[in-house]
Amino acid sequence: MNRRTLLALPFLVPIAARAAIAPQSPQDRADLARIETYLNSLRTLRARFLQVAPDGSTSQGNAWLQRPGRMRFEYDKPSPFLLVAGRGSAVFYDKQLNQTTSVPLATTPLGILLADDLKLSGSVTVTAIERQPGSIQVTTQRTSSPKDGSLTLVFADNPLMLRQWAVLDQDRQETRVSLFSIELGGTFDQSMFEFTDPRLRSGNGNN
Numbered sequence: 719m720n721r722r723t724l725l726a727l728p729f730l731v732p733i734a735a736r737a738a739i740a741p742q743s744p745q746d747r748a749d750l751a752r753i754e755t756y757l758n759s760l761r762t763l764r765a766r767f768l769q770v771a772p773d774g775s776t777s778q779g780n781a782w783l784q785r786p787g788r789m790r791f792e793y794d795k796p797s798p799f800l801l802v803a804g805r806g807s808a809v810f811y812d813k814q815l816n817q818t819t820s821v822p823l824a825t826t827p828l829g830i831l832l833a834d835d836l837k838l839s840g841s842v843t844v845t846a847i848e849r850q851p852g853s854i855q856v857t858t859q860r861t862s863s864p865k866d867g868s869l870t871l872v873f874a875d876n877p878l879m880l881r882q883w884a885v886l887d888q889d890r891q892e893t894r895v896s897l898f899s900i901e902l903g904g905t906f907d908q909s910m911f912e913f914t915d916p917r918l919r920s921g922n923g924n925n
Contacts, residue, residue, distance in 0.1 A: 742844070742847070746844075746847050749847065749849075749854060749856075750838045750839075750844060750847070750856070752878060753838065753854075753856060753871075753873065753878065754836060754837060754838055756873075756878040756880075757785075757831070757836045757880070758835065758836055760783075760785065760880065760902065761784065761785050761903075762782075762783065762784045762785075762902070762903055762904055762905070762906060763781075763782070763783040763784075763880070763897075763900060763901070763902055764780070764781070764782050764783075764900070764901045764904070764906075765780075765781050765897040765898060765899055765900040765901065766778065766779070766780060766781070766897070766898050766899045767779055767780070767781045767791065767895055767896065767897055767898075768895070768896045768898070769893065769894070769895045769896075770893065770894045770895075770896075771893055772891035772892060772893055777793050777794070777797045777799070778793070778794050779791060779792050779793040779794045779797070780792045780794075781897065782906055782910065782911075783831075783832070784906055784911065785831075785832055785833070785834065785836075786832055786833060786834035787803065787804065787805075787806065787823060787832050787833075787834070788803055788804045788832070788908075788911040789801070789802070789803035789804075789808075789828065789832060789911070790802050790803070790910050790911055798812055798813035798814035798815075799811065799812060799813070800813070800913075802910075802911060802912070802913040803823055803828070803832065803911065804908075804911030804912055804913075805911075805912065806822060806823055806824070807820050807821065807822060807823055808820070808821055808822075808823045808826050808828070808829075809913040811913065811915075818913070818915060825863075827868060827869035827885050828869065828883075830842055830858055830860070830869050831869065831871065831883070838856065838858065840861065841860065841861050841862065842858050842859070842860060842861060843858065843859055843860070843861045843864070844856055844857065844858055845857045845858065845859055845868070846870075849875075852874060852875055852876070853872060853873060853874055853875055853881075854872075854873050854875050854878075855870055855871065855872040855873070856870065856871050856873075857869070857870040857871075858870075858871070868885065868886060869883060869884075869885060870883060870884040870885070871883050872884070879900065880897065880900075881896065881897055881900075882894060882895065882896045882897065883895055
């Protein structure tokens with residue numbers, strides 16, 4: 719697996735679930751209720767991101783999230799990547815190779831975060847809750863199909879704010895995305911969440 723694959727696939731492909739699910743304490747349930755309320759109030763977000771691949775390589779760029787179901791990750795040059803989620807699909811584009819990969823958003827880890835009415839119970843199972851001074855992280859998976867993906871969300875606490883997420887691949891390698899310079903609220907041009915293949919824009923199918 720090359721560096722390009724490591725950068726791209728944690729957003730898109732199934733990943734291994736974490737191990738045993740511990741019973742939830744009253745504090746766990748209270749914290750999950752707070753997190754649900756916070757995430758469901760978060761409708762739009764713009765930020766810079768830093769992505770760290772399992773091999774330690776890094777990339778940066780600009781991110782836009784709009785719940786439900788929309789996301790755009792523009793990677794800074796020289797990275798040739800673009801990730802666009804909308805209309806029920808997540809599309810990863812590699813400009814250098816002129817290749818696209820598209821999968822249903824509902825089968826990706828980030829589909830959990832981008833759900834309209836996010837619930838950390840029922841169709842979503844919380845497999846782990848971890849606390850550190852000033853932060854809390856929650857690992858989730860789809861209850862009916864845990865092998866479809868696992869997503870760990872990391873929040874600053876008091877007040878809650880989404881700061882980071884992480885995914886694991888089938889080899890237990892972690893890719894982590896951190897958000898900074900976060901701006902909440904506002905409206906975005908909806909065309910930014912629609913991917914048009916540059917080969918179609920050219921009109922002749924050539925680069």
